[in-house]
Amino acid sequence: MYDLSVIIPTFNEEENIPRIIEEVDAVFRKSNLNGEILVVDDNSKDRTIAIVQKLHTEKENVNILVRTSDHGLSQSVADGFSHASSDIFVVIDADFSHPPALIPKMYDEIRAGNDVVIGSRYMDGGGIKDWPLKRRVISKGATFLGRLLFPDISDPVSGFFAVRKEVVTGAPLKPKGYKILLEVLGKGTWENDKEIPFEFVDREIGSSKLKFRTIAEYAGQVVDIALFSVLHRGSAGWKEWERVIKFGLVGLTGIVVNMGLLYYLKEYVGLYYLVASFIAIEISILNNFLWNDLWTFRTQEKQKLSSRWHRLLAFNLVSAGGVVINLGLLYLFTSVFGVYYLISNLIGILVAFLWNFIINRNITWIKKKTGRV
Numbered sequence: 001m002y003d004l005s006v007i008i009p010t011f012n013e014e015e016n017i018p019r020i021i022e023e024v025d026a027v028f029r030k031s032n033l034n035g036e037i038l039v040v041d042d043n044s045k046d047r048t049i050a051i052v053q054k055l056h057t058e059k060e061n062v063n064i065l066v067r068t069s070d071h072g073l074s075q076s077v078a079d080g081f082s083h084a085s086s087d088i089f090v091v092i093d094a095d096f097s098h099p100p101a102l103i104p105k106m107y108d109e110i111r112a113g114n115d116v117v118i119g120s121r122y123m124d125g126g127g128i129k130d131w132p133l134k135r136r137v138i139s140k141g142a143t144f145l146g147r148l149l150f151p152d153i154s155d156p157v158s159g160f161f162a163v164r165k166e167v168v169t170g171a172p173l174k175p176k177g178y179k180i181l182l183e184v185l186g187k188g189t190w191e192n193d194k195e196i197p198f199e200f201v202d203r204e205i206g207s208s209k210l211k212f213r214t215i216a217e218y219a220g221q222v223v224d225i226a227l228f229s230v231l232h233r234g235s236a237g238w239k240e241w242e243r244v245i246k247f248g249l250v251g252l253t254g255i256v257v258n259m260g261l262l263y264y265l266k267e268y269v270g271l272y273y274l275v276a277s278f279i280a281i282e283i284s285i286l287n288n289f290l291w292n293d294l295w296t297f298r299t300q301e302k303q304k305l306s307s308r309w310h311r312l313l314a315f316n317l318v319s320a321g322g323v324v325i326n327l328g329l330l331y332l333f334t335s336v337f338g339v340y341y342l343i344s345n346l347i348g349i350l351v352a353f354l355w356n357f358i359i360n361r362n363i364t365w366i367k368k369k370t371g372r373v
Contacts, residue, residue: 001085001086001087002034002035002036002061002085002086003033003034003035003086003088003107004033004035004036004086004088004089004090004103004107004110004162005035005036005037005038005080005084005085005086005088005089005090006024006035006036006037006038006089006090006091006092006103007038007040007077007080007081007084007089007090007091007092008020008021008024008037008038008039008040008092008093008094009040009041009042009073009076009077009080009091009093009094010039010040010041010042010044010048010052010076010094011041011042011043011044011048011071012044012045012046012048013044013046013048013094013095014044014046014047014048014051016094016095016096017039017048017051017052017094018051018055019096020092020094020095020096020100021037021039021052021055021059021062023096023100024037024092024100024103025037025059025061025062027100027101027103027104028061031103031104031107033103033104033107034061035061035086035103036061036063036084036085036086037059037061037062037063038063038064038065038080038083038084038085039052039062039063039064039065039094040064040065040067040076040077040079040080040083041064041065041066041067041076042067042071042072042076043066043067043068043071049064049066052064063085065079065080065083067079072175072176073159073178073180074175074176074178074179074180074183075175075176077091077175077180078168078173078175078180078183081165081168084165086165087164087165087166088107088110088111088162088163088164088165089162089163089164089165089168090103090106090107090161090162091159091160091161091162091163091180091181092159092160093159093160096201097159097160097200097201097202098119098159098160098198098200099198099199102119102160102196102198103162105196106119106161106162106196107162109162109194109196110162110163110164112194113192114192114193114194115163115164115167115188115190115191115192115193116161116162116163116164116167116184116185116188116190116192116193116194117161117162117163117193117194117195117196118153118155118156118158118160118161118181118193118194118195118196119155119158119160119161119195119196119197119198120153120154120155120158120195120196120197120198121139121155121158121197121198121199121200122143122154122155123154123155123195123197124197125197126154126155126197126198126199126200127197127199127200128199128200128202129199129200129201129202130201130202131200131202135202138215139157141215142157142179142215142218143155143156143157145218145219145222146179146182146222147362148222148240148358149182149185149186149222149225149226149229149237149240150182150185150236150237150240151240151361151362151366152193152366152367153185153193153195154195155195156181156182156185157179157181157182158181159178159180159181160198161181161184163184163188163190164190166189167184167188167189167190168184168188170189171184171187171188171189172187172228173187173188174187174221174224176217176220176221178218179218179221182221182222182225183221183225185236185237186225186228186229186235186236186237187225187228187235188236189234190236225237229241243296243297243361244357246292246295246296247292247296247353247356247357247360248353250288250291250292250295250296251288251353251356253287253288253291254284254285254287254288255284257280257283257284257287258280258281258283258284259280261276261279261280261283261284262276262277262280265279265280281323285315285316285319286312288315288319289311289312289315289316292315292360292365293308293311293365297365306364311364311365314360314363314364315360315364318355318356318359318360318363318364319356321355321356321359322352322353322355322356323352325348325351325352325355326345326348326349326351326352327348328348329344329347329348329351329352330344330345330348332344333347333348
């Protein structure tokens with residue numbers, strides 16, 4: 001049994017494959033790891049398969065799986081999970097976009113108790129080198145959608161990660177496109193994750209296989225994982241839906257507090273209605289913050305969050321933005337487009353709710369990421 005299996009998906013990588021295999025094997029020797037190198041090839045038309053087969057005769061830890069149908073990077077990695085000869089998998093590209101030197105660190109983090117270890121381009125200490133604007137925009141957009149499902153993970157669409165075998169065993173993965181990690185996070189069985197920073201380097205040899213049609217496939221994948229999360233309450237993605245529901249319930253209590261306090265201060269205390277409204281709004285914001293801090297995001301309390309005072313300030317600022325969005329849409333749809341004001345107000349409330357949840361989730365109650373490894 002190997003300590004770990006490094007899975008390398010390939011398609012026409014004859015220039016890169018001998019070098020990446022040699023470097024990964026050198027990392028194994030330097031770190032005293034008994035590691036397998038499993039190349040999963042999509043029936044390359046160049047010499048990739050022949051090169052790996054020759055290396056297999058020289059290095060018994062080098063193996064190859066040739067796939068003749070259902071081609072794709074994610075499908076290749078999923079097949080690699082099924083054929084690897086260890087209980088810990090590391091996925092890495094063949095083109096040196098990911099640094100093999102971090103493989104021992106990933107292995108150590110898995111052995112330390114983490115179920116998934118992710119190489120992150122977007123946390124402190126990570127980065128992207130020599131990427132054209134188009135690819136940066138696509139990557140940022142994909143990351144944003146992924147973080148809607150997993151806000152605590154800075155790079156849920158990374159192609160460089162390690163995972164325990166039991167996380168993916170039996171998981172109903174539907175691998176398509178390039179974002180296999182998001183599929184693993186959405187449908188795998190895991191509790192603890194760890195991110196380590198790395199600098200992504202664009203390929204030096206060969207051409208990128210990323211196409212704009214990948215965006216459509218990825219959007220479908222996000223929707224599929226979201227639906228899966230709703231239907232499977234034990235999944236990691238369900239935890240976020242649960243927070244959305246709690247956040248909404250807390251918002252309803254805020255409306256009750258706001259309306260009740262406004263009426264009391266105006267009718268019984270005799271305050272001017274705008275003064276009474278300002279007080280009622282702020283008290284309802286405090287109500288919402290405390291309930292969300294103590295209930296909605298209670299599972300975050302042991303993580304490295306900002307201080308409660310900083311969270312309160314952030315929540316107030318985000319809530320103020322929500323009020324502006326609500327009033328702005330109310331005016332726009334009613335005065336400009338002639339929509340009935342109650343319908344306009346409902347649209348404003350829904351958009352403001354999404355704003356409040358998404359921004360608070362990614363600012364107020366996000367755990368701190370550091371670049372220390």
